[in-house]
Amino acid sequence: MKRKAAAFLCAVIWVSGVFAGCGRGEVGTQETQQTQTADTQEGGDETDAQGAAAEETAVKDEVVVTMPPTSEPSSGFDPAYGWGAGEHVHEPLIQSTLTVTTQDLQIDTDLATEYSVSGDGLTWTVKIRDDVKFTDGEPLTAEDVAFTYNNCKEKSSVNDFTMMEEAVAVDDTTVEFHMTRPYSIWPYTMAIVGIVPEHAYAENYGMNPIGSGRYIMAQWDQGQQVIFEANPDYYGEEPKIKKVTVLFMEEDAALAAAMAGQVDVAHTAASYSDQEIDGYGLLSVQTVDNRGFNLPCTEPEEADGIVYGNAFTSDVNVRRAINIGIDRQEMIDNVLNGYGMAAYSVCDKMPWYNSGAEVEYDLEEAKRILDEAGWTEGSDGIREKDGVRAEFTLMFSTGDSVRQALAEDTANQLRELGIEVTTEGVGWDVAYDRAQSDPLVWGWGAHTPMELYNIYHTLSDTGIGLAEYSPYGNETVDAYMDAALEADSLEESYELWQQAQWDGTTGVTQDGDIPWIWLCNVDHLYFVRDGLQVAEQKIHPHGHGWSIVNNVDQWSWEG
Numbered sequence: 001m002k003r004k005a006a007a008f009l010c011a012v013i014w015v016s017g018v019f020a021g022c023g024r025g026e027v028g029t030q031e032t033q034q035t036q037t038a039d040t041q042e043g044g045d046e047t048d049a050q051g052a053a054a055e056e057t058a059v060k061d062e063v064v065v066t067m068p069p070t071s072e073p074s075s076g077f078d079p080a081y082g083w084g085a086g087e088h089v090h091e092p093l094i095q096s097t098l099t100v101t102t103q104d105l106q107i108d109t110d111l112a113t114e115y116s117v118s119g120d121g122l123t124w125t126v127k128i129r130d131d132v133k134f135t136d137g138e139p140l141t142a143e144d145v146a147f148t149y150n151n152c153k154e155k156s157s158v159n160d161f162t163m164m165e166e167a168v169a170v171d172d173t174t175v176e177f178h179m180t181r182p183y184s185i186w187p188y189t190m191a192i193v194g195i196v197p198e199h200a201y202a203e204n205y206g207m208n209p210i211g212s213g214r215y216i217m218a219q220w221d222q223g224q225q226v227i228f229e230a231n232p233d234y235y236g237e238e239p240k241i242k243k244v245t246v247l248f249m250e251e252d253a254a255l256a257a258a259m260a261g262q263v264d265v266a267h268t269a270a271s272y273s274d275q276e277i278d279g280y281g282l283l284s285v286q287t288v289d290n291r292g293f294n295l296p297c298t299e300p301e302e303a304d305g306i307v308y309g310n311a312f313t314s315d316v317n318v319r320r321a322i323n324i325g326i327d328r329q330e331m332i333d334n335v336l337n338g339y340g341m342a343a344y345s346v347c348d349k350m351p352w353y354n355s356g357a358e359v360e361y362d363l364e365e366a367k368r369i370l371d372e373a374g375w376t377e378g379s380d381g382i383r384e385k386d387g388v389r390a391e392f393t394l395m396f397s398t399g400d401s402v403r404q405a406l407a408e409d410t411a412n413q414l415r416e417l418g419i420e421v422t423t424e425g426v427g428w429d430v431a432y433d434r435a436q437s438d439p440l441v442w443g444w445g446a447h448t449p450m451e452l453y454n455i456y457h458t459l460s461d462t463g464i465g466l467a468e469y470s471p472y473g474n475e476t477v478d479a480y481m482d483a484a485l486e487a488d489s490l491e492e493s494y495e496l497w498q499q500a501q502w503d504g505t506t507g508v509t510q511d512g513d514i515p516w517i518w519l520c521n522v523d524h525l526y527f528v529r530d531g532l533q534v535a536e537q538k539i540h541p542h543g544h545g546w547s548i549v550n551n552v553d554q555w556s557w558e559g
Contacts, residue, residue: 068267148193344358449484
């Protein structure tokens with residue numbers, strides 16, 4: 001308790017220092033507004049009163065938002081290195097994209113006016129607007145689009161562009177994407193890649209980005225804050241919020257900032273959700289930011305110095321028993337303070353989700369499955385079969401308190417099944433290799449069906465020709481996903497992605513192979529200042545960061 005109090009006190013001091021250093025008093029909030037109003041004396045000069053009123057009006061179009069330090073792009077605001085071009089991230093504020101995802105995760109156009117794909121699926125043709133300019137006054141053309149995508153293919157460290165051979169500008173308003181293979185879900189990639197200007201792109205572009213989006217990056221104090229101002233020449237609807245200040249803070253500091261009235265939106269965690277802050281309410285946003293763990297499906301074998309497989313979890317009956325033997329709602333109530341939803345797949349609520357993945361908690365049925373499979377309890381209550389003990393190590397990333405709590409809750413629950421689980425915190429430098437034989441608590445969730453592909457599809461470069469993150473392979477599942485990528489339309493692909501999850505005979509759900517156990521989708525929580533109307537949020541993907549401001553241009557203040 002003393003340690004937590006000390007940490008919070010340090011956070012308060014740090015917050016005070018940050019605001020003193022960055023001139024926070026000049027950033028408009030209701031607190032500033034109240035102070036300014038109080039300073040206007042009764043009977044004072046009418047001009048001063050008008051000035052105060054004008055300033056009061058001005059603060060109504062600014063917001064200050066906190067985000068975790070991990071949200072700050074280490075390589076700058078460059079789509080080639082993650083900003084606005086990673087599977088788990090957001091639409092960029094600075095740059096424009098060809099398409100956008102709608103509230104229900106369908107596809108709409110942005111820079112694009114129309115797009116089509118050839119019959120063989122190998123050429124995408126996109127027509128773009130002819131009235132868009134970068135913030136340096138230069139027109140945005142198809143040459144810039146082609147340059148952006150070719151640059152991402154060459155340099156991207158966070159997203160896969162291997163399906164694209166090259167992008168070619170046919171004329172000023174037409175770009176063609178020549179593909180190496182059919183890729184029906186290309187519109188989802190076009191929704192996250194921000195277009196950069198070829199004429200102004202250099203090695204340090206990310207530090208001084210030029211775009212054509214809703215906002216301009218006005219100031220970036222690395223490790224502290226970034227300030228965006230509305231683009232006066234934006235081709236779309238004029239942003240209601242003219243200035244967005246993002247402060248990079250840990251949860252303790254964000255809470256302190258809210259309690260001090262220094263921010264308008266503060267990200268927070270379930271552990272702080274019961275805090276009451278005068279002048280603020282708690283906003284809970286649904287997500288596909290899921291937590292779950294892999295269960296290696298093969299018998300142990302070694303390749304290239306890595307052990308693949310697990311003698312206990314290779315039994316499909318074990319995996320099925322674990323899936324229905326975990327009370328997800330209990331986890332949500334006790335670990336997340338009720339702020340979350342049960343997860344049954346990596347894509348719950350997405351257009352390509354198969355609801356057949358859903359199961360009911362049934363401890364007695366889970367025990368029966370293990371009994372019938374020959375896993376019998378020993379004298380210590382832990383099951384055994386053919387000399388194999390019902391046990392495994394469940395890893396979690398060191399320093400992640402939620403994943404640790406979920407791992408420990410899993411261990412406690414599975415003990416009732418006669419399964420012994422040892423929890424262990426590990427660094428990501430070893431986690432990926434160890435996850436080939438020991439389950440690991442992961443975080444996934446994206447606005448693209450490729451999340452399914454990346455987790456379940458077999459790859460040729462994993463050492464033993466199985467899935468990348470955990471030993472698993474099913475040729476039928478692979479075939480559905482391959483067919484989904486080759487489909488003639490997004491709508492046709494959705495059904496194939498759903499069949500990959502479960503087709504009535506096989507798949508990755510309870511009655512199929514169940515190679516992963518999904519626990520919960522973690523709600524993203526924010527303390528929001530009274531009077532600020534945060535626009536309706538799309539389901540957030542993995543990552544408690546930039547998604548909240550995807551539509552900040554549509555936010556508004558009451559009055």
